[in-house]
Amino acid sequence: SSDDLSEYMSSAGQIISCTVQAHADTGRPKGWALVKYATPAQAQFAVNQFNQQDLHERQLNVRLDRAKLEDLDGSIVFVGNLPWSCVDSELTEIFSKYEPSDVRVKTTASGKSRGFALMRFIDSNKASLAISQMHGTTIGDRTIEVREDKAIEERTTNKTTNTSSTRNRRRVKGDSKDGKNPNGATDQINNKKAGNDKASVFAAEQTPNLNLYVNNLNWNSTDDDLFQHFCSAGVTPTSAKVQMNQTNGRSRGWGLVSYNSIEDAERALKQLNKTILDERKISVRFDVK
Numbered sequence: 001s002s003d004d005l006s007e008y009m010s011s012a013g014q015i016i017s018c019t020v021q022a023h024a025d026t027g028r029p030k031g032w033a034l035v036k037y038a039t040p041a042q043a044q045f046a047v048n049q050f051n052q053q054d055l056h057e058r059q060l061n062v063r064l065d066r067a068k069l070e071d072l073d074g075s076i077v078f079v080g081n082l083p084w085s086c087v088d089s090e091l092t093e094i095f096s097k098y099e100p101s102d103v104r105v106k107t108t109a110s111g112k113s114r115g116f117a118l119m120r121f122i123d124s125n126k127a128s129l130a131i132s133q134m135h136g137t138t139i140g141d142r143t144i145e146v147r148e149d150k151a152i153e154e155r156t157t158n159k160t161t162n163t164s165s166t167r168n169r170r171r172v173k174g175d176s177k178d179g180k181n182p183n184g185a186t187d188q189i190n191n192k193k194a195g196n197d198k199a200s201v202f203a204a205e206q207t208p209n210l211n212l213y214v215n216n217l218n219w220n221s222t223d224d225d226l227f228q229h230f231c232s233a234g235v236t237p238t239s240a241k242v243q244m245n246q247t248n249g250r251s252r253g254w255g256l257v258s259y260n261s262i263e264d265a266e267r268a269l270k271q272l273n274k275t276i277l278d279e280r281k282i283s284v285r286f287d288v289k
Contacts, residue, residue, distance in 0.1 A: 013042025061111035075127035076149040081234035098130040115232030211287035218278035235264040
């Protein structure tokens with residue numbers, strides 16, 4: 001509970017608030033919490049003190065919350081295609097001559113790397129220098145992408161009409177035993193009823209295009225989570241959108257990611273199909289037009 005966690009972590013400093021996050025509809029815990037300390041120093045001490053420690057037979061993953069990193073002062077730099085083993089301290093050392101004020105390798109709720117990081121620079125000139133000198137260099141066996149981080153609103157706004165033109169699932173003619181459609185209408189194919197015409201859907205899925213269909217998303221994954229995960233393939237999407245139920249505002253469990261070129265889309269598909277995003281193994285394929 002929130003009280004148990006607050007008592008456990010109070011030895012690190014004065015806790016202003018401690019809230020175990022829960023689902024609004026069921027009240028069941030989501031498995032993570034936010035703890036606010038009186039000072040940044042106390043918060044950092046708590047990370048050092050409690051990360052990877054056991055609480056009620058579960059190993060904790062404790063880190064500074066960076067949900068609003070984009071709102072902080074300074075220039076934000078995105079570093080993508082990192083080795084899965086790369087951690088904050090290693091990346092900080094690699095970029096040390098550019099003097100980043102904050103370096104965070106993004107992780108899942110279980111603490112596993114998501115293959116990219118966000119760095120904040122107080123000096124915008126040093127941020128620009130880091131981008132120009134480090135982009136295309138290697139860490140381990142991976143060629144990293146270093147660029148200015150996009151604002152969230154840019155990530156979710158499609159610069160082309162690709163996504164909007166593919167939101168409606170492909171329609172095919174329905175067949176009856178005599179080869180005619182008894183209703184004189186077309187049947188809608190969606191991701192849950194693809195079996196209506198397996199041959200047509202299979203053929204369409206093999207046709208590369210600019211848009212990727214991403215299924216089995218965590219119900220809590222956001223547009224930004226989807227965008228950043230697909231940036232880890234080393235190519236930047238033009239848009240990433242988790243599809244929402246218009247009635248209740250909840251995720252429908254799938255999303256669309258668009259690219260400027262088919263080559264970029266193919267690269268992302270090959271690298272990210274069956275990978276883990278927010279503790280769910282996602283399925284990625286070309287979107288059916």
